[in-house]
Amino acid sequence: MSSFIAITFIAVAVLFILGIKLMGSPKTARLGNLIAAAGMLIALIATLPLLSHGDFPGSHGWTMNYTLMVVGIVIGLVIGAIGAYSVKMTAMPQMVALFNGVGGGAAALVASLEFLKRVSSPEGITAFFAITMLFATLIGSLSFSGSIIAFLKLQGHLEKPRTFPGQNIFNGLILAVILGLCAYLTGWGASTPLFVTMFVLALVFGVAMVMPIGGADMPVVISLLNSFTGLAVAADGFTISNISMIVAGTLVGSSGTLLTLLMCRAMNRPVTNVLFGAFGSTTSGGGAAGTDASGRTVKPIQADEAAILLGYAQQVVIVPGYGMAVAQAQHQVRELSDELGKRGVEVRFAIHPVAGRMPGHMNVLLAEANVPYDQLCEMEAINPTMDRVDVCLVIGANDVVNPAAREDKSSPIYGMPIIEADRAKTVIVMKRSMAAGFAGIENLLFYKDNTRMLFGDAKASLQTLIAQLKAS
Amino acid sequence: MSAEILTFFIFVLSVFLGFELISKVPSMLHTPLMSGTNAIHGIILLGGMLVLANAENFLAVGLGFIAVIFGSANVFGGFMVTDRMLQMFKKKKK
Numbered sequence: 318m319s320s321f322i323a324i325t326f327i328a329v330a331v332l333f334i335l336g337i338k339l340m341g342s343p344k345t346a347r348l349g350n351l352i353a354a355a356g357m358l359i360a361l362i363a364t365l366p367l368l369s370h371g372d373f374p375g376s377h378g379w380t381m382n383y384t385l386m387v388v389g390i391v392i393g394l395v396i397g398a399i400g401a402y403s404v405k406m407t408a409m410p411q412m413v414a415l416f417n418g419v420g421g422g423a424a425a426l427v428a429s430l431e432f433l434k435r436v437s438s439p440e441g442i443t444a445f446f447a448i449t450m451l452f453a454t455l456i457g458s459l460s461f462s463g464s465i466i467a468f469l470k471l472q473g474h475l476e477k478p479r480t481f482p483g484q485n486i487f488n489g490l491i492l493a494v495i496l497g498l499c500a501y502l503t504g505w506g507a508s509t510p511l512f513v514t515m516f517v518l519a520l521v522f523g524v525a526m527v528m529p530i531g532g533a534d535m536p537v538v539i540s541l542l543n544s545f546t547g548l549a550v551a552a553d554g555f556t557i558s559n560i561s562m563i564v565a566g567t568l569v570g571s572s573g574t575l576l577t578l579l580m581c582r583a584m585n586r587p588v589t590n591v592l593f594g595a596f597g598s599t600t601s602g603g604g605a606a607g608t609d610a611s612g613r614t615v616k617p618i619q620a621d622e623a624a625i626l627l628g629y630a631q632q633v634v635i636v637p638g639y640g641m642a643v644a645q646a647q648h649q650v651r652e653l654s655d656e657l658g659k660r661g662v663e664v665r666f667a668i669h670p671v672a673g674r675m676p677g678h679m680n681v682l683l684a685e686a687n688v689p690y691d692q693l694c695e696m697e698a699i700n701p702t703m704d705r706v707d708v709c710l711v712i713g714a715n716d717v718v719n720p721a722a723r724e725d726k727s728s729p730i731y732g733m734p735i736i737e738a739d740r741a742k743t744v745i746v747m748k749r750s751m752a753a754g755f756a757g758i759e760n761l762l763f764y765k766d767n768t769r770m771l772f773g774d775a776k777a778s779l780q781t782l783i784a785q786l787k788a789s
Numbered sequence: 790m791s792a793e794i795l796t797f798f799i800f801v802l803s804v805f806l807g808f809e810l811i812s813k814v815p816s817m818l819h820t821p822l823m824s825g826t827n828a829i830h831g832i833i834l835l836g837g838m839l840v841l842a843n844a845e846n847f848l849a850v851g852l853g854f855i856a857v858i859f860g861s862a863n864v865f866g867g868f869m870v871t872d873r874m875l876q877m878f879k880k881k882k883k
Contacts, residue, residue, distance in 0.1 A: 333829055334806065340825050340875075341814040347875040350825050354868040357832060364835045368842040385854045386841050390834070393861020400862070401869035412870055413824045420830050420863035426856035427836040430849055445793065540823055547830045551803075555796065557839055562832050563796060564803050569826040571807030576823060670819075677820035684877035695815065 323560070325363040330564040332356030337568060343690050360561050406685045407642045410675045411471040414539045417546055418464030424549035425457030429516060431556050436507045446556060447503040453552035454512075455495060455519045460545045462523030467539050470532045480529045485593055491522045530591065533716075536675040537580050537591050544573025580671060615751070618769035620778060623745050624785035630707035633657055634699060636667045636736055637679045640713015640748065640775055647686040649779035650712060654688065656786045666692055667699040667709075667736045669717035700737050709741035711762075713748070713775050719760045730758055744768045747775050821874045828867025834860030 333356050339349025368383075397416070404412045428450045435442045435450075442450075481487075498515040502508070527538055547569025554562030581588045627633060635654065641647060654664045666688065672679045680693055703709070711718055718738040721728040738744050739762050746768060762768055771778055814822055837860040841853030 334810065337810045337822075337826065337829070340822050341810070341818065343815070343818065346818060346821060347872065350821075350828075350868060350871045350875055353825060353829055354872075357829070357864055357868070360832060360835060361838075364838060368838060382841055382844060382850060382853075385850065386838055386857055389837075389841070389854050389857030390861045393834075393858045393863075394865045396858070397862040397864070397866025398869055401866045401873060404870065409820065409824070409870065409874060412866070413820075413827055416824075416831075416863050416866045416870070417827050419859040420827070420833055420867075423833045423837050423856045423859035423863065424830075426852050426859070427833060427840050430840045430844065430852055430856070433849065434843075434845075543823055543827050543830075546833075547826065550830045550833045550836070551800065553833060553836045555800075557836055558792075558796070559835060559839070560796070560799065562836060563800055565829050565832045567800055567803035568807040568810070569830045571804045572811040572826055573807075573823070575808050575811050576819060580819075675820045675823070677818060677822075680818075681820055681874050681877065684874075687877075 319366075322363050322366060325359060326559075326561040329356045329360040329363070329561045332359070333561075333565050333568060337572065406647075406682055407645065408471075409681060410536065410539065410678065411468045413675075414464045414468040414471065414535075414542075417539065417543050418461050418468065421457045421460030421464060421542065421546040421549060423457070424546060424553050425454045425461060425516070425519075427553050428453035428457065428549070428556060429512070431553075432507070432512055433509065436509060436512070442507050444503055447507065449552045449555040451499045451502060451515070453549045453556065454516055455499065456545045456552070457549035458516055458519040459523035459526065460542045460549065462520040463527045463538070463542050464523075466524055466527040467535050467542065470527070471535050484525075484529055488522065488525050491518060491525060495519060495522060526592070534591050536671065536678075537577055537588070539675070540573055540577040540580060541588075541592075544570045544577060547571075547573055615763045615770045616768065618745060618771050620771065620781040621785050623769070623771055624782050624789065626708050626743055626745065627653075627657060627662070627710070627782065628660055628786050628789060630657075630662055632706045632708075633662050633664045634667050634703070634706045634709045634738075634741065635664065636669070636709060636711045636714045636718055636738055637672065637683065638669075638712065638714025638717060639673050639678075640715075642673055642678065642682055642713070644713065644775035646712065646776040646779055647682040647688075649776055649783065650683070651686040651688050652783050653779055653786070654692070656783055660786075664692065665694050665699065667696065667738075668693050669696050669714070669736050670734075672714055672717050696734060696736050703737050703740040706741040707743065709738040709744045711738055711744060711746045712779075715748075715760055716758060718762055719758065720765070721758065721761045724761065728758060738762060739765050739767070742767065745771055747771045747773070747778050749774060821871055824867065824871040824874060828864060828871055831860060831864025831867050834864050836860070 332352055336349045336353025339345040400412055432450045495515055495518050498511055502511055530538055547566045551563050551566030551570060554566055578588060581591060641650060657664050666683060668679050683693060716730060718736050719730060720739050722730045722733040722735045725731060744767055746763060748770060763770060837853060837856035841857055844850045844853045
């Protein structure tokens, strides 16, 4: 590698670091993404001279491989562009899962090809390269298959956790076989059939790992798989000695791991519990009735009364949740907030770190509806002011406002930080029915004295509310 | 110091840098950030191009071709979808 290209790759690494850094603030986030993209473009161009050991397009002229390369890049570009621009805002998490999956697949293929090439070469494979190639293949392929399952779960297929007795033992056995194969391939001899077996088992393991996890935990899983893919790419970087792949992959690997831990902390659950707990399988049945087994009742409210409560409030806090995303109601939420704003009501949005299907899911949706981001408050900022709030409007959120997290020691979510909606003077909960939330836990908030339930589709209810406010 | 040790050194520094970079991010930006880092590991496209360029048999060319398609979808789709998310973060027009 000439030193000019080497220096170019250092510049690329700097651009990636700057990009991630700028993505940490709302004002500079878009610029940060563009800077990282610019770094990627430079890296791609700087790679061209490396393709055939120095002279492009190669000493034996333009071969079939180069044609395929251009065709492949164009196909990927078209698929990526169609995916990125056609996806609905609510389906963004699935799209990220898919892009992550194909990245993992590519990482596994690159490592496999290097392995297959070196296994037949006279020099053989050193232990160091065996480890990097096996690691990239294992992690990349499980990230590929795991991401596909995560995508399907978020699309609404396979949403419930799939469990069977002895599942953790079964998964542990697969993993043990995979690790055994890796150890054998490293220490005793590289063999193509064993390598292919390992590849296939890694794919199976990705499926088996994600299958028992409930749809509500998919954000954590996608974040984890994202960091896995980063590490696989870094390992590939070691294998083909490309510094920018090592730096970029490692940055993604470590930042993704931290992001995963932050998400788990927001749910007050250790990451092991998410991955092996099969949480959410403890579903309690929730009917459409207003009474639960112990005879507690909920108090329904009609839209006109709710409109009056909102219109004459001084402070309103809106807590959005996945229900808002499903009903595509973010534009109506913004309209309601504007309408209240015109009447001098102070409106704020309380965003729980894990509301929706990904951290920041609600922010993205509300931003799409042009809600200014300075109106969005984090949980820690809103909770101390909750006592002064006149009306707290909960739109399709459930577990993140469940006071059981504070009051019921036997609840699976006990100890999870929540938005303390129940401390507002009046709580209006918009909900389709009395069905339990995604985690399958009953919500004590619905039975509180200051809680009123506004049943119906969130979008339709909001439209009625807005019409009532405009008429009065 | 040998080249391997030097690369390993870079790897260790990158691990710490990754932790430091993300620890100061507000949760509202977590999804765009996840999506942005997802695009950055699309640099695997380079690896795909390198192995495809040097592929010598039918199997290797086929698998390398798939790797290039995958990597390309990861990198282009990743940056585009992140940009689409981020262009919505703007202040209220007054």
